Amino acid sequence: MNTLRNQIFIGFLLVMLIIIGVAGVFVYEKVSYLLKNNTERHIHQTAIQASGRLDALIGQIDSLTAQVANHTTVQQLLLRQIDGKSVTFNQRQSLLQVVSSYQAYMPSVGSLELYTSDYQLLFPIREGSLSTRIDSRYIEEANKQKGRLVWIGIDPNDDQSLLAIRQVSLMNRWFSRGGYLIARIQRSYFQLDDPLAGAINGESILLANNEGQLLGTGPSPNVDLTPLLNSVDQTVNFMDKEYVTVKQLSEKTNWTLLVLTPVSYVTEGLSVLRTVLLVSGGIGTLLFLIMSFVLSTMITRPIINLIRAMRKSRLGVLTPNPVTASTMELRELNNTYNGMVSNMNDLIRVVYEKEVLQSRTELKALQAQINPHFLFNTLEAFNWSLEEKGEEELAGLMVAMSRMFRYIIVNPNKEEWVTIGEEMDQVKRYLQIMEMRLGSRLSWNIEMTSQEALVPVPKLLIQPIVENAILHGVESSIGEGSITIRVSPSARKGWTRVSVEDNGPGMDAEKLSALYDTLEGGPSISTKGTGVGLINVQKRLKLYYEGEGIKLAGLHIDSTPFEGTVFTFEIPNTGGYTYEIEHKNDSDRG
Structure with missing residues (x-):
C-alpha cells in the first residue's frame, strides 16, 4: 500500500467495484420489481380467466338442467304425480328419450335423476329416495333457492363425479314445487388449467369446497386442500413444493378456485438476472483489473526510473535520466529533473571554483595578517612622538585614525553586528578626521538617545551615508557646510528611524530619479569617488533585514536644489536576527 502503483491500482479497483455494485443493485431492484409485477399480473390474470371458465361451465350445467326441468314431458309427469294420478311405466320410459337428447350435447353430464315432490325416484326407472341419495340440508337449500341450481359436491356413490340439484317448479301451478332434478357431472x-401452460411453468388450478375436498382434476383425487384454504401466506408448501397461491371465490357455487404457481417459475427470471449481473460484473471487474494494472x-514505471536516477545522485554522480514517459506530465517532470541536474552540475562547478578562490584568498589574508599590526604600531609610535613634542591636536588625530582602522578591519572570528551607539562612535571619529581636513567649512551634530543607541545594526551601515554627505554636500558647496545625524523612534512601533542631513547643493528631480535607478542597479551618476557607498548600503539593508513578514523600503532620499539632501532609512529594533549586545569598555568607545 505504500507504493503509488498499488494505491492507484487499488483505488481504481475500488471505484470500479463501487460503480458496478451500485449499478448492479439498481438494475437488480428495478428489473426484479418489473418481473415480480409481471408475474403477479400473470397469476391474477390466470385466476380471472379460470374463474371465467368456471362460471361458463356452471352456466352450461345450469342451462341444461333448466331446460330439462322445464321440458313438457317432465312438467306433465310431475303434475300428474301432484294430482295423485299414477305414472305408468311407459310414461317413465319416455323420459329416457328426453334425457338422452340433452346428454348428447354435454357428454360430461353422466346422468340426470328426477325425483317427485315426496322424494321418490321417478327417473331412471328403479327404486330410490332423494333423502337417502343426498344430505337433507341440500334439499332444504334447493327449496330456498326456488328453482336455482344448488351445487352439492362429490357424489357419495362415485368419487369421480359431482352432484348438483335444483327444484322443478310447475309452471301450470304457479311455479309450485313439483319435484327435484339431480345432475351428476364428471370431475373431468x-x-x-391449461395443459400447455402447465407443462411450461408447472402452474395448477384446483377447485375446492369449504371442506377442503378437491372437486375438479388434480394431482390426487383424495388430496386434502384444507391447509391451502386456511393459509394466509401467499407462499405455501404443497406436496413438497413451494407455490405462490391466489384464491378466487365463486359466488355461484361457493367453491374456492386455487391458482398454484411454482416459486421456481416466479423467481426464474430473478435467478437469470442475478446470474447475468454476477457474470457481467465479474467480467467487467476482471477487465478493469487488467486495465488498472x-x-x-505505465504511470509509475517512469517515476521508478526517475527515482533510480535520483538514488545515483547520493553517490555524487548527477546524471540525467533518459525520457521514457509517453504522458505529457511525466515527460515534463523528467525534463525538469534533467534541467535541475544540469543546473546543479553547473552550481557544483561554480562552488568548487569559489572554494578554490576562497582558499587562495584566505591564504593571502593569513600572509598579510601581520600588516595591520605594523600599521597600528606605527600610528601609536606617531602618537607618542607628537605628545612628546606637544602636538596634542595631531596626537588626537592619530588616535582617531588608529581606532577607526581597528573598527574597520574585521576579525574573522568576530560578529559583524554592532549597536547604533558603536556605529555613531565610528562616525564621530570619521567626522573628527574630516573636521581636521576641512576646518571651519564643516560643522556636525549627532542627535540620539540612550535607548536608540542599543539597537543592533550591521557595521559600517551609517558611515558610507555620512561620507556621501560630505563628498557631495559639504565639499560641493561654497561656504560653511553642516551634517546632522538623527536617530529617533519611528512612527511604526518597534522600529528606529535614522536620517543623515546636509545643507549642500541638493538635486533636481531628474538627478534624484537617476540616483534611485543607481540604487536599483543602474549606472552610477557619481563623478567623485567610486560611487558604490550608497549602493552597498541599499543592498545590505535588504539583505540583512528583509525576511518573512518584513518588507524594507531601503534608502529614502529627499532633496531640493540649493537647500540640501536628507537620506533616511528605518530598521526594526530586533535587527536582522537575534542580536546579543556586547558590553564594551569605555576605552574602546573612546
Missing part, C-alpha cells in the same frame, strides 16, 4: 368436466504500471 372442471378441467380449468497496465495503467498504473
Whole structure:
C-alpha cells in the first residue's frame, strides 16, 4: 500500500467495484420489481380467466338442467304425480328419450335423476329416495333457492363425479314445487388449467369446497386442500413444493378456485438476472483489473526510473535520466529533473571554483595578517612622538585614525553586528578626521538617545551615508557646510528611524530619479569617488533585514536644489536576527 502503483491500482479497483455494485443493485431492484409485477399480473390474470371458465361451465350445467326441468314431458309427469294420478311405466320410459337428447350435447353430464315432490325416484326407472341419495340440508337449500341450481359436491356413490340439484317448479301451478332434478357431472368436466401452460411453468388450478375436498382434476383425487384454504401466506408448501397461491371465490357455487404457481417459475427470471449481473460484473471487474494494472504500471514505471536516477545522485554522480514517459506530465517532470541536474552540475562547478578562490584568498589574508599590526604600531609610535613634542591636536588625530582602522578591519572570528551607539562612535571619529581636513567649512551634530543607541545594526551601515554627505554636500558647496545625524523612534512601533542631513547643493528631480535607478542597479551618476557607498548600503539593508513578514523600503532620499539632501532609512529594533549586545569598555568607545 505504500507504493503509488498499488494505491492507484487499488483505488481504481475500488471505484470500479463501487460503480458496478451500485449499478448492479439498481438494475437488480428495478428489473426484479418489473418481473415480480409481471408475474403477479400473470397469476391474477390466470385466476380471472379460470374463474371465467368456471362460471361458463356452471352456466352450461345450469342451462341444461333448466331446460330439462322445464321440458313438457317432465312438467306433465310431475303434475300428474301432484294430482295423485299414477305414472305408468311407459310414461317413465319416455323420459329416457328426453334425457338422452340433452346428454348428447354435454357428454360430461353422466346422468340426470328426477325425483317427485315426496322424494321418490321417478327417473331412471328403479327404486330410490332423494333423502337417502343426498344430505337433507341440500334439499332444504334447493327449496330456498326456488328453482336455482344448488351445487352439492362429490357424489357419495362415485368419487369421480359431482352432484348438483335444483327444484322443478310447475309452471301450470304457479311455479309450485313439483319435484327435484339431480345432475351428476364428471370431475373431468372442471378441467380449468391449461395443459400447455402447465407443462411450461408447472402452474395448477384446483377447485375446492369449504371442506377442503378437491372437486375438479388434480394431482390426487383424495388430496386434502384444507391447509391451502386456511393459509394466509401467499407462499405455501404443497406436496413438497413451494407455490405462490391466489384464491378466487365463486359466488355461484361457493367453491374456492386455487391458482398454484411454482416459486421456481416466479423467481426464474430473478435467478437469470442475478446470474447475468454476477457474470457481467465479474467480467467487467476482471477487465478493469487488467486495465488498472497496465495503467498504473505505465504511470509509475517512469517515476521508478526517475527515482533510480535520483538514488545515483547520493553517490555524487548527477546524471540525467533518459525520457521514457509517453504522458505529457511525466515527460515534463523528467525534463525538469534533467534541467535541475544540469543546473546543479553547473552550481557544483561554480562552488568548487569559489572554494578554490576562497582558499587562495584566505591564504593571502593569513600572509598579510601581520600588516595591520605594523600599521597600528606605527600610528601609536606617531602618537607618542607628537605628545612628546606637544602636538596634542595631531596626537588626537592619530588616535582617531588608529581606532577607526581597528573598527574597520574585521576579525574573522568576530560578529559583524554592532549597536547604533558603536556605529555613531565610528562616525564621530570619521567626522573628527574630516573636521581636521576641512576646518571651519564643516560643522556636525549627532542627535540620539540612550535607548536608540542599543539597537543592533550591521557595521559600517551609517558611515558610507555620512561620507556621501560630505563628498557631495559639504565639499560641493561654497561656504560653511553642516551634517546632522538623527536617530529617533519611528512612527511604526518597534522600529528606529535614522536620517543623515546636509545643507549642500541638493538635486533636481531628474538627478534624484537617476540616483534611485543607481540604487536599483543602474549606472552610477557619481563623478567623485567610486560611487558604490550608497549602493552597498541599499543592498545590505535588504539583505540583512528583509525576511518573512518584513518588507524594507531601503534608502529614502529627499532633496531640493540649493537647500540640501536628507537620506533616511528605518530598521526594526530586533535587527536582522537575534542580536546579543556586547558590553564594551569605555576605552574602546573612546
